[in-house]
Amino acid sequence: MTELLNTLYVQTPGTSLHLDGDTVRVFHPDQTGRRLLPLVRIDHFVVFGGVNVTDDLILRCADDGRSISWLTGNGRFRARTVGPTTGNPLLRQAQHRVADSVEQRLQIAVAMVAGKIHNSRQVLLRTARDTSGHRQVALRASAELLAERLGLLGTAASANEVLGVEGIAARDYFAAMPYLLTESKEWKASGRNKRPPTDPLNCLLSFLYGMLRVAVQGALEQVGLDPYIGFLHGVRSGKPSLALDLMEEFRPLLADRLALTLLNRRELTRDDFEALPNGGYRLTDGGRKSVLGAWQQSRQRSWQHVQLGREVPGALLPLVQARLLARHLRGDLVAYQPWMVS
Amino acid sequence: MTDDSQADSGLREVPLSALEHYDYCHRQTALIHVEGVWSESAETVRGDLSHTAVDLPGIQRRRGLTVVRSLQVWSHVHGLRGICDVVEFEQGTATPVEYKVGRYLPGGPAELQLAGQALCLIEAGFAVPTGYVYSVAERRRHPVPITAELLDQVVRAAEAVRELIVTGTLPAARNDARCRKCSLREDCLPELTDGRRQAIPDLLTPRPLGQWRD
Numbered sequence: 001m002t003e004l005l006n007t008l009y010v011q012t013p014g015t016s017l018h019l020d021g022d023t024v025r026v027f028h029p030d031q032t033g034r035r036l037l038p039l040v041r042i043d044h045f046v047v048f049g050g051v052n053v054t055d056d057l058i059l060r061c062a063d064d065g066r067s068i069s070w071l072t073g074n075g076r077f078r079a080r081t082v083g084p085t086t087g088n089p090l091l092r093q094a095q096h097r098v099a100d101s102v103e104q105r106l107q108i109a110v111a112m113v114a115g116k117i118h119n120s121r122q123v124l125l126r127t128a129r130d131t132s133g134h135r136q137v138a139l140r141a142s143a144e145l146l147a148e149r150l151g152l153l154g155t156a157a158s159a160n161e162v163l164g165v166e167g168i169a170a171r172d173y174f175a176a177m178p179y180l181l182t183e184s185k186e187w188k189a190s191g192r193n194k195r196p197p198t199d200p201l202n203c204l205l206s207f208l209y210g211m212l213r214v215a216v217q218g219a220l221e222q223v224g225l226d227p228y229i230g231f232l233h234g235v236r237s238g239k240p241s242l243a244l245d246l247m248e249e250f251r252p253l254l255a256d257r258l259a260l261t262l263l264n265r266r267e268l269t270r271d272d273f274e275a276l277p278n279g280g281y282r283l284t285d286g287g288r289k290s291v292l293g294a295w296q297q298s299r300q301r302s303w304q305h306v307q308l309g310r311e312v313p314g315a316l317l318p319l320v321q322a323r324l325l326a327r328h329l330r331g332d333l334v335a336y337q338p339w340m341v342s
Numbered sequence: 343m344t345d346d347s348q349a350d351s352g353l354r355e356v357p358l359s360a361l362e363h364y365d366y367c368h369r370q371t372a373l374i375h376v377e378g379v380w381s382e383s384a385e386t387v388r389g390d391l392s393h394t395a396v397d398l399p400g401i402q403r404r405r406g407l408t409v410v411r412s413l414q415v416w417s418h419v420h421g422l423r424g425i426c427d428v429v430e431f432e433q434g435t436a437t438p439v440e441y442k443v444g445r446y447l448p449g450g451p452a453e454l455q456l457a458g459q460a461l462c463l464i465e466a467g468f469a470v471p472t473g474y475v476y477s478v479a480e481r482r483r484h485p486v487p488i489t490a491e492l493l494d495q496v497v498r499a500a501e502a503v504r505e506l507i508v509t510g511t512l513p514a515a516r517n518d519a520r521c522r523k524c525s526l527r528e529d530c531l532p533e534l535t536d537g538r539r540q541a542i543p544d545l546l547t548p549r550p551l552g553q554w555r556d
């Protein structure tokens with residue numbers, strides 16, 4: 001019905017959120033004036049460290065099926081309230097059965113990684129088109145390498161092997177990062193590293209992946225799928241495998257491309273990151289604010305969805321794909337098709 | 343909403359509201375009562391006013407007429423359960439009134455729901471010769487004779503819905519004009535789930551750069 005999926009991100013430490021009738025009152029001691037936002041216009045809350053949410057607001061959101069996610073300043077997921085679980089035991093049962101079936105699991109895992117590789121190649125090819133010289137050569141070569149990895153997927157005999165191909169392809173892709181960054185001298189890019197991220201690009205990617213995870217896990221829960229029973233990433237205690245699975249196809253265009261644009265267009269500067277004594281990097285409060293603004297804006301733009309034959313706003317893509325997955329698991333669709341940009 | 347309690351007779355109870363959905367689209371019934379999709383959206387749209395005056399339980403008495411709002415009814419024999427917007431009792435006769443936001447559709451799904459309520463009220467010992475569909479849009483009530491035929495139709499629909507719920511079947515989408523007005527459309531994806539074979543795209547062949555803009 002309401003297909004808006006408006007997420008309210010609250011990141012200023014010291015802010016508190018209160019229930020006030022059918023609105024949420026946003027309060028910060030240093031800011032005068034009150035901000036009132038109608039609850040009906042908000043589907044999710046995402047709050048960062050140092051923000052207080054009163055219990056009556058939490059419970060009201062739970063009643064309405066509106067989720068609240070808590071994240072660290074770096075975008076690491078900490079907790080989430082969703083209210084009573086959405087009631088579709090048959091869908092969950094189907095999900096578990098497919099997770100137990102080597103064949104069906106393999107098919108979905110292949111689709112998800114194929115989607116990711118396709119979309120990663122698109123990022124490489126697009127930048128290659130707009131560039132020249134050694135960078136263009138390098139990017140095209142990386143795209144070619146990814147094309148070969150796609151072929152490897154066809155020979156994978158288990159979801160684990162698919163995950164192996166994904167790992168190789170991810171390494172190839174991140175190796176091309178220096179060529180995707182036009183200001184690569186300033187923004188040293190050294191493959192993917194995350195604990196802690198040791199350069200601003202990785203710091204930014206970690207943060208955006210955190211945002212993506214919240215969106216994807218929320219979509220899975222909304223549709224009634226169990227985020228912890230995955231196909232590609234399998235089942236591991238405490239690991240939201242299905243959320244990680246479904247994130248894969250979105251990472252290149254919804255997160256990576258945005259990170260690259262922000263750095264290449266100098267919408268973020270060195271001052272938006274702080275270097276930590278342990279060699280890690282994190283976003284400053286101001287940097288996080290800029291990134292969240294850009295993220296929110298990028299969620300508004302629409303992307304062509306070939307299978308549906310229409311455009312879908314970025315914010316709704318995870319929900320659409322979660323639904324397609326649910327319909328596949330329930331036997332309505334013969335295959336799960338990843339979202340592939342075209 | 344999908345409370346799957348069993349009637350005393352051991353039948354799995356069918357909510358009266360499901361009868362109306364069933365008449366509209368079998369898949370819609372299954373999406374709501376088997377898959378548990380939605381919850382609020384379709385219901386709030388359809389019964390917008392059920393949260394206003396009609397939904398407040400209440401009893402009024404005037405000149406031999408007792409009017410009860412939001413009355414729970416059930417049939418053990420047929421395994422039905424539901425809530426009537428309004429029932430008017432006069433001596434041994436009960437007259438259910440079903441409130442609809444839109445215009446009245448003769449022969450439409452609301453009549454089935456009304457007849458389901460009638461079935462429950464008959465089992466409770468009342469005569470139910472007539473029911474009414476009150477159209478909020480038109481601000482008037484339309485009489486619906488509760489015929490044996492209509493009641494038979496309810497029993498058949500209830501059996502069909504029970505079958506869906508018990509077996510967890512998900513019928514193929516209709517993908518016709520009704521889908522355009524259906525509030526479950528986004529969850530149903532009728533263009534893809536109407537049972538026509540879907541082409542599976544080749545996922546392993548590299549594609550050229552697409553048209554997407556930044």
Ligand code: SF4
Pocket residue numbers: 366367368369370371373514515516517518520521522524525526527530531532
């Ligand atoms: S979209 Fe069409 S097929 Fe699907 S539930 Fe609604 S009416 Fe039925």
